[in-house]
Amino acid sequence: MPQAGEIYYHPDYIFPDGDQKNKYVLIMGVRKSGDFILARTTSRENLRVTHPRCSHTFPYPGFYVGTANGLFSMDTWIVLDRLDDYDEIYFTNKIRNGQINFVGILADELFCDLLDCAVRSNDVTREQEQRMLDLRTEKCS
Helix, strand or coil: CCCCCEEEEEEEEECCCCCEEEEEEEEEEECCCCCEEEEEEECCCCCCCCCCCEECCCCCCEEEEECCCCCCCCCEEEECCCCEEECHHHHHHHHHCCCCEEEEECCHHHHHHHHHHHCCCCCCCHHHHHHHHHHHHHHCC
């Protein structure tokens, strides 16, 4: 069962506008329904900052993870302009069928810092925020 802090490669990630692209995604938490809260990643630097790691600056809020101890081949940011709720059954079936691939686990310290950053984002829902705060309390104490 996928867990918060895990990174997956999703070759057919569907964006809200219906566009599909390959994306690395990070599980940020699990909703009460069991659905996953996913964050996308990007290696496009476009006005993104590396220091501080956490930035809520328009137009590209995000969290810099670098290569995350070799999980990524390029400097990478977790995109925080929105988090997506993703159906648990659909996601786990895609993993079982080899259509979504496990990449690795973000180091706990880095993931905890990311959670601190993400909950302060203007673009998370109340439930996403609460699930991440609960996870922060559980995982990062």
